[in-house]
Amino acid sequence: MKIAVTGKGGSGKSTVSGALCRHLAQLGHRVVGVDGDPNPNLGISLGVERELVETMEPILNALIAIGHTHDDPTPDPEDLLARYGLDAPGGVRLVATGKIERPTDSCLCCGSHMTTRQFFGELGDDDRIVVADLEAGINDLLWARPGPSDVVLVVAEPSAKSVEIARRATDVAVDLGVRRIIGVANRCAGGDDLARMTESIGAAEMIVVPEDPAIGHADHLGRAAYDLDPASPALVAIGALAEHLVRHPAPEAAPTD
Numbered sequence: 580m581k582i583a584v585t586g587k588g589g590s591g592k593s594t595v596s597g598a599l600c601r602h603l604a605q606l607g608h609r610v611v612g613v614d615g616d617p618n619p620n621l622g623i624s625l626g627v628e629r630e631l632v633e634t635m636e637p638i639l640n641a642l643i644a645i646g647h648t649h650d651d652p653t654p655d656p657e658d659l660l661a662r663y664g665l666d667a668p669g670g671v672r673l674v675a676t677g678k679i680e681r682p683t684d685s686c687l688c689c690g691s692h693m694t695t696r697q698f699f700g701e702l703g704d705d706d707r708i709v710v711a712d713l714e715a716g717i718n719d720l721l722w723a724r725p726g727p728s729d730v731v732l733v734v735a736e737p738s739a740k741s742v743e744i745a746r747r748a749t750d751v752a753v754d755l756g757v758r759r760i761i762g763v764a765n766r767c768a769g770g771d772d773l774a775r776m777t778e779s780i781g782a783a784e785m786i787v788v789p790e791d792p793a794i795g796h797a798d799h800l801g802r803a804a805y806d807l808d809p810a811s812p813a814l815v816a817i818g819a820l821a822e823h824l825v826r827h828p829a830p831e832a833a834p835t836d
């Protein structure tokens with residue numbers, strides 16, 4: 580299974596992705612966490628020590644450093660994962676696609692998008708779950724290009740801007756043929772907020788992750804809430820999402836005549 584996590588900046592993508600990876604690993608699955616953000620920080624939400632996250636070499640930066648050019652053969656994603664991935668807590672394999680460090684690295688954006696596509700498109704998922712924490716906005720969803728057998732998590736917090744981007748992300752995922760689109764109403768208290776978010780986002784399924792001080796506290800310390808307070812309400816909700824995902828794989832395609 581491959582899961583693309585999309586939504587506006589600040590909506591909670593990395594929080595949800597990190598905790599989801601840890602819960603899925605705890606359920607016994609092999610998990611690869613792909614950090615598609617050119618300002619990568621999924622590692623923190625996964626529970627990797629901050630110093631280690633900072634020393635991690637994203638794929639594109641590593642390829643540029645060894646003189647790889649567009650004329651060279653495209654590296655095998657499996658090889659990239661082995662070479663540049665990092666073993667995160669819980670047995671999750673973490674890989675970052677690219678990091679912007681200097682003005683001269685401006686081509687990284689395009690390059691790391693390509694890496695995201697390659698990882699999402701080519702990495703085998705027969706015996707593992709790939710969770711891609713995508714760059715903010717919808718552009719990276721187009722690059723990742725999830726398909727009918729993939730899952731898209733559209734994360735939004737209750738603000739109108741966040742919900743509007745989530746709505747468009749859902750439309751894009753539908754147009755890409757994704758059959759399993761789950762809206763994540765993050766920091767949502769339920770009631771009217773949930774009704775509004777559900778209607779606007781338009782995803783077939785909707786789950787709520789409540790506002791939870793444990794998330795802010797963990798972020799403040801640069802730690803994963805999963806390690807500090809796994810029984811906190813948001814973590815429990817993301818755990819329920821993990822169980823739901825593995826129990827109910829993407830629906831079968833409708834029969835064609």
Ligand SMILES: Nc1ncnc2c1ncn2[C@@H]1O[C@H](COP(=O)(O)OP(=O)(O)O)[C@@H](O)[C@H]1O
Binds near residue numbers: 586589788795813
């Ligand atoms: N359920 C939640 N309860 C409280 N704070 C949250 C929750 N989800 C996210 N946050 C906070 O919102 C901010 C953005 O979250 P983050 O996961 O980094 O978003 P994104 O990856 O979409 O940019 C962080 O400061 C995080 O601590």
Ligand SMILES: [Mg+2]
Binds near residue numbers: 712
């Ligand atoms: Mg993020």
